[in-house]
Amino acid sequence: MDQMQCVDDEVRNLVAGILELEPSQIEGEARLVQDLGMDSMMALEIIASVERKYKVKLPEDELANVKTVNSVSEIVKRHVH
Amino acid sequence: MSTEVEAVQQLDFEAVKQIIPQRFPFLMLDRILEVRPGVCAVGLKNLTGNEWFYQGHFPKRAVTPGAMINEAIAQTGIVFFHYSREDDAEHDVTYLLGAIRMRFLKPVWPGDQLRLEIVPIRMMRHSAMLAARAFVQDQVVAKGELLLSAKPNREL
Numbered sequence: 146m147d148q149m150q151c152v153d154d155e156v157r158n159l160v161a162g163i164l165e166l167e168p169s170q171i172e173g174e175a176r177l178v179q180d181l182g183m184d185s186m187m188a189l190e191i192i193a194s195v196e197r198k199y200k201v202k203l204p205e206d207e208l209a210n211v212k213t214v215n216s217v218s219e220i221v222k223r224h225v226h
Numbered sequence: 227m228s229t230e231v232e233a234v235q236q237l238d239f240e241a242v243k244q245i246i247p248q249r250f251p252f253l254m255l256d257r258i259l260e261v262r263p264g265v266c267a268v269g270l271k272n273l274t275g276n277e278w279f280y281q282g283h284f285p286k287r288a289v290t291p292g293a294m295i296n297e298a299i300a301q302t303g304i305v306f307f308h309y310s311r312e313d314d315a316e317h318d319v320t321y322l323l324g325a326i327r328m329r330f331l332k333p334v335w336p337g338d339q340l341r342l343e344i345v346p347i348r349m350m351r352h353s354a355m356l357a358a359r360a361f362v363q364d365q366v367v368a369k370g371e372l373l374l375s376a377k378p379n380r381e382l
Contacts, residue, residue, distance in 0.1 A: 184324075185352055186325065186375055189348060189353045189355050189373060190373060193347050193348040193355045196348065197347075208350075
């Protein structure tokens with residue numbers, strides 16, 4: 146498994162854990178708010194967990210564009226390497 | 227004097243009540259020893275044997291309920307978040323506790339003085355994830371994390 150796929154899976158697991166869903170229930174293009182029921186506190190928990198796991202600080206202006214699970218992975222990949 | 231030093235504030239009981247809407251029996255802060263916006267806050271709660279919750283917790287041996295320690299931590303977090311939010315953020319808000327994960331390490335007794343320390347993990351415009359530790363003297367009695375949100379009153 147390459148590193149990018151690994152990030153995708155880790156982010157999916159992390160999001161699933163916070164949203165109290167099974168990872169298999171989460172599709173990459175699922176919208177965090179509309180489809181998965183994420184609220185502002187869960188969003189903060191996801192951001193904080195991702196930043197802690199990957200030791201990055203995600204810029205707030207970019208976070209505004211994070212709407213789907215895949216876009217969480219994308220922003221992580223942009224800042225991890 | 228540096229800006230950081232100027233930003234440190236102490237709040238007495240009356241000043242705390244200007245920020246915290248809770249009142250008896252749920253006001254669990256006597257004083258803020260310091261609050262540095264964006265950096266930390268330290269709250270103080272003196273526990274007397276006369277606290278209302280000792281009547282039932284427990285009748286034969288008073289011990290401070292973890293829920294009330296959580297409340298003291300959350301209220302210190304509210305003061306911190308209040309001072310740390312951006313100047314242009316809406317301030318006609320109600321602060322809501324979204325989650326709290328706390329480990330209670332030692333029992334807290336009547337007569338103890340709780341010192342509540344808050345530092346930010348991650349803050350955004352309307353929500354904050356905070357790390358908290360509660361001390362009695364120099365011993366950590368509880369530690370964990372909490373999530374707070376600032377909900378505009380017009381949306382409630």
